[in-house]
Amino acid sequence: MSRPTPETRLVLGIESSCDETAAAVVIGTRVVGATVATQHELHEEYGGVVPEIASRAHLERMLPVVRAAIAAAGIRLHDVDAVAVGHRPGLIGALLVGTSAAKALALGLGVPFIGVDHVHAHLVSGLLHDREAPAPSNPELPAIGLVLSGGHTSIYRVEELTRPVLLGRTIDDAIGEAFDKVAAMLGLGHPGGPGVERLASKGNPDALDLPIANLGRGRVDFSYSGLKTAVRYAIQGVPGREGDHRAVDPADVAASFQKAAIGAVRRNLRRAIAAHPDTASLLVGGGVVANRSVREMLESECAEAGIECRLPSLDWSQDNGAMIAALGGLRLAQGESDELELAPAATTRDDRTIPTPPAS
Ligand code: KG4
Numbered sequence: 252m253s254r255p256t257p258e259t260r261l262v263l264g265i266e267s268s269c270d271e272t273a274a275a276v277v278i279g280t281r282v283v284g285a286t287v288a289t290q291h292e293l294h295e296e297y298g299g300v301v302p303e304i305a306s307r308a309h310l311e312r313m314l315p316v317v318r319a320a321i322a323a324a325g326i327r328l329h330d331v332d333a334v335a336v337g338h339r340p341g342l343i344g345a346l347l348v349g350t351s352a353a354k355a356l357a358l359g360l361g362v363p364f365i366g367v368d369h370v371h372a373h374l375v376s377g378l379l380h381d382r383e384a385p386a387p388s389n390p391e392l393p394a395i396g397l398v399l400s401g402g403h404t405s406i407y408r409v410e411e412l413t414r415p416v417l418l419g420r421t422i423d424d425a426i427g428e429a430f431d432k433v434a435a436m437l438g439l440g441h442p443g444g445p446g447v448e449r450l451a452s453k454g455n456p457d458a459l460d461l462p463i464a465n466l467g468r469g470r471v472d473f474s475y476s477g478l479k480t481a482v483r484y485a486i487q488g489v490p491g492r493e494g495d496h497r498a499v500d501p502a503d504v505a506a507s508f509q510k511a512a513i514g515a516v517r518r519n520l521r522r523a524i525a526a527h528p529d530t531a532s533l534l535v536g537g538g539v540v541a542n543r544s545v546r547e548m549l550e551s552e553c554a555e556a557g558i559e560c561r562l563p564s565l566d567w568s569q570d571n572g573a574m575i576a577a578l579g580g581l582r583l584a585q586g587e588s589d590e591l592e593l594a595p596a597a598t599t600r601d602d603r604t605i606p607t608p609p610a611s
């Protein structure tokens with residue numbers, strides 16, 4: 252039997268960092284089978300993800316989800332050539348479930364074990380394609396990478412897909428978290444992004460003048476807590492001055508919030524591109540990329556800057572096992588894998604190694 256090469260290697264990817272239990276089998280960036288079991292219904296009544304409930308649900312669902320992904324791929328477990336897992340960052344109890352399952356499977360199958368950073372994996376989600384679809388060309392590098400999710404809002408310089416370098420990130424709430432909190436204030440369900448988007452489509456984005464935090468000239472960090480507070484005051488009135496408060500249309504609140512939240516991303520993207528004029532493409536990932544206004548803004552910014560825009564399809568923008576498997580496969584192709592001692596970690600190892608020069 253011939254040895255598998257990077258072009259034929261079947262990589263199983265496992266994801267359990269938050270509230271999605273997911274597994275997928277990929278060959279390179281081709282997804283041959285994938286399953287996602289979402290826990291949204293378990294956390295809805297709490298308005299946010301409850302870590303202990305998430306861990307227990309991952310434990311119950313992990314093996315059925317892996318089996319389903321293997322079945323969808325039309326292979327047997329023994330055909331798998333490597334097992335990758337998102338081992339950081341995330342909820343530690345949730346990560347432990349996926350990491351332990353991945354280690355046990357790799358050990359049992361006698362194949363390499365690879366831990367990947369969940370946030371970095373979002374950056375390759377725009378390269379994934381379904382088994383029948385033709386493989387897209389590799390993205391031109393260097394790229395700017397943007398992750399817009401419920402837990403992260405980060406911007407990267409990507410010279411190598413396996414080693415993105417952080418340029419900036421949120422100093423408080425993530426953009427998706429801001430959508431979720433605004434949804435809770437407006438009495439919409441959890442996760443709140445889709446509900447806010449739907450309501451925003453009926454409102455006037457210029458009805459309220461909401462703040463976009465600017466953390467310094469040329470800086471590409473984000474802050475969403477001030478915006479969130481401004482939305483709260485718009486809905487409830489400023490504490491101590493409730494008497495002056497005038498009722499606002501919830502649709503106008505949603506539309507104005509969405510405009511400001513997206514405006515912060517646009518401004519930082521422009522700054523990052525200006526600071527790195529050799530940027531050839533934009534790699535994007537994270538659940539918030541499902542938002543139509545976000546996608547339109549990113550596409551138009553890329554067109555204006557003359558760079559390629561790699562948006563993931565809606566299937567792969569949210570947490571999934573395929574992006575984990577694809578990034579694991581890239582590391583494997585570079586001859587890298589991890590020891591079974593690799594520990595899950597709640598935080599990412601991202602470091603500021605490129606200072607962002609001030610942009611004009
Ligand atoms: O990437 P993801 O599935 O999980 C994390 O790693 O966080 O992202 C989930 C986030 C949630 O905050 C959710 O509200 C947001 O993505 N989201 C959206 C939309 N769909 C999901 N935000 C804005 N508009 C949407 N259509």
Ligand code: ZN
Pocket residue numbers: 369373400401537538569570
């Ligand atoms: Zn994620």
